[in-house]
Amino acid sequence: MNNKLNAISTFLHVAEAGSFSEAARQIGLKQSAVSQQIAALEEELGVVLLNRTTRKMALTEQGQRYQRDMQPLLEAMREAESNLSPGDHQWQGKVHVQLPSGLGQLFLPHLLNLQKANAGLHLKISLDDRIADLITEGVDIAIRLGSQPPDEHASRVLARVKIQLFSAPMFSPVYSPADLPALPHIRFSGIMHDAPLRLISENETVDVKVNTVFQTSTSEGLLQALQAGIGIGGMQLPLVTKAVQAGTLIPVLPDWKLPDRFLYVVFPDARFIPHKVRNVAGVIEQLLPQIAGLL
Structure with missing residues (x-):
């Protein structure tokens, strides 16, 4: 379960950054590890989320829908976890x-x-x-x-x-x-x-x-x-x-x-x-x- 959540988070980073290399830099992983996570997620879902070439990548229609649906869910989970910790998170x-x-x-x-x-x-x-x-x-x-x-x-x-x-x-x-x-x-x-x-x-x-x-x-x-x-x-x-x-x-x-x-x-x-x-x-x-x- 945790691996899938990590892969979803990585996918959202790639979708927002617009490239595997920039997403890898942001989350501190090797580009190959990012590609492996996305490939594993696509295999489990049975759909292609990203079209990639040697020069660029773009979200497929399914990828756009998955990003739209998963972004608020992941944000809700992170916020629920942060609320368990002491301290003020309203400006974080x-x-x-x-x-x-x-x-x-x-x-x-x-x-x-x-x-x-x-x-x-x-x-x-x-x-x-x-x-x-x-x-x-x-x-x-x-x-x-x-x-x-x-x-x-x-x-x-x-x-x-x-x-x-x-x-x-x-x-x-x-x-x-x-x-x-x-x-x-x-x-x-x-x-x-x-x-x-x-x-x-x-x-x-x-x-x-x-x-x-x-x-x-x-x-x-x-x-x-x-x-x-x-x-x-x-x-x-x-x-x-x-x-x-x-x-x-x-x-x-x-x-x-x-x-x-x-x-x-x-x-x-x-x-x-x-x-x-x-x-x-x-x-x-x-x-x-x-x-x-x-x-």
């Missing part, structure tokens, strides 16, 4: 957190302080606007911004995020949404170039055709383009607080806003969420009141 072990690039910059200093205060904790922080595959990339917590919750994973709403139009101070004044089509517009590259801009006031909602002249895949790129005076664009309020205070950005049509988006915390598997993961997610949630404009 590796936690991989993915955050949107813009909002992630606001959370990062606080997460660095959490790391400094807890030597047993090993944070891996990814600041990334793309939607990661939580299972294959080993993400424990994803903080995502969207108009609706993800379908494939357990999630809950953390906050509502307001979005308004901004421009550099020297930019042409705008008095109504009808002025926007004649002016250059900036937006995220994930939005279709010719998609209409939806604006909402207290009494009405309008869709405006805008002249998109610049697109970028990150919040930082969008912020710099706005400050450079390239055009008008929508920004999440928490990300422009400093720029507005410094006078490098000003609100455009302050009585109008873009549709609100929601900040979600997402976990790869709701069946088992380790204490260390819940604790880091709790810290992120507690930080929300300190992030200007989120609530």
